[in-house]
Amino acid sequence: MESDEELVRRTLAGGNHHYGVLIQRYADYLFGLGMRLTVGNRELAEDISQQSFLKSYTYLKSFDARKTYKHWLTGIAVNCFKDIRLKEQRYAPLDEANEASYLPRLEENSDFFNLIQPLDDNEKIMFTLKYVYDYRNQEIADVLGLKTGTVKSKISRALEKLK
Amino acid sequence: MNSIESIIEQEKGVSYTQRNKQLFSFYTLTLIAQEQASTRLKKRAEISLVLIIAFLLLFLAPISSLIEGFVASLSTIGIIDIFKLGVLNYGLVFIFYKFLKKRSIF
Numbered sequence: 001m002e003s004d005e006e007l008v009r010r011t012l013a014g015g016n017h018h019y020g021v022l023i024q025r026y027a028d029y030l031f032g033l034g035m036r037l038t039v040g041n042r043e044l045a046e047d048i049s050q051q052s053f054l055k056s057y058t059y060l061k062s063f064d065a066r067k068t069y070k071h072w073l074t075g076i077a078v079n080c081f082k083d084i085r086l087k088e089q090r091y092a093p094l095d096e097a098n099e100a101s102y103l104p105r106l107e108e109n110s111d112f113f114n115l116i117q118p119l120d121d122n123e124k125i126m127f128t129l130k131y132v133y134d135y136r137n138q139e140i141a142d143v144l145g146l147k148t149g150t151v152k153s154k155i156s157r158a159l160e161k162l163k
Numbered sequence: 164m165n166s167i168e169s170i171i172e173q174e175k176g177v178s179y180t181q182r183n184k185q186l187f188s189f190y191t192l193t194l195i196a197q198e199q200a201s202t203r204l205k206k207r208a209e210i211s212l213v214l215i216i217a218f219l220l221l222f223l224a225p226i227s228s229l230i231e232g233f234v235a236s237l238s239t240i241g242i243i244d245i246f247k248l249g250v251l252n253y254g255l256v257f258i259f260y261k262f263l264k265k266r267s268i269f
Binding site for chain 1: 167170171172173174175177178179180181182184185187189190191192195196198203
């Protein structure tokens with residue numbers, strides 16, 4: 001099986017079909033991440049994963065091979081999620097600005113979705129990456145472009161909120 | 164209510180799958196191709212616009228004197244000169260085409 005980095009290299013050399021392999025490899029991963037961040041909204045999760053692949057392709061030349069493709073893609077997906085939330089807030093009335101306008105569909109694991117519901121977007125992202133995907137604080141900091149200390153304190157604040 | 168740890172453990176066991184991965188991949192690649200085509204078209208349009216403007220600036224102002232000069236020179240022009248001009252023109256067009264092709268503009 002070809003590594004992600006090899007597929008990126010081949011895609012950049014002009015083989016778009018190699019990018020198709022990357023899409024198939026990470027489609028479920030990004031969809032799952034999207035489902036968790038949007039607390040179970042399938043349509044938004046699909047949107048996030050598609051936008052992430054499109055952006056990843058656009059900026060593929062800037063991919064730093066010292067990072068893993070998966071982490072890089074995760075960073076893009078997280079930014080897509082934030083963009084969607086920002087757009088919602090821009091067009092929502094001020095008193096509803098911090099509420100998600102989409103209705104969560106809790107048909108999957110509703111316990112988890114109910115658990116993270118009170119967290120704000122950044123806390124949701126960090127909590128999910130840390131506890132569901134087993135990312136280390138340093139990796140989360142890299143993905144979000146924050147300091148490790150900030151990530152650590154925000155995660156403990158999120159845990160406090162949940163307890 | 165379940166504890167946080169057990170909810171997380173339960174969530175880790177859940178796997179979310181796209182409805183149709185093949186179709187999703189195909190559709191995403193189509194969108195990428197569409198995006199590339201639109202970028203290429205935009206590039207072509209920009210270059211065409213620049214060329215048209217350059218052409219107009221270069222030739223429109225002195226066009227009457229050029230035409231007069233050209234008409235005057237027609238009386239003395241020979242078949243060899245016409246052939247040379249033709250070769251020169253086609254050569255320039257070919258070089259320009261190759262240049263654009265190399266930069267994936269055409």
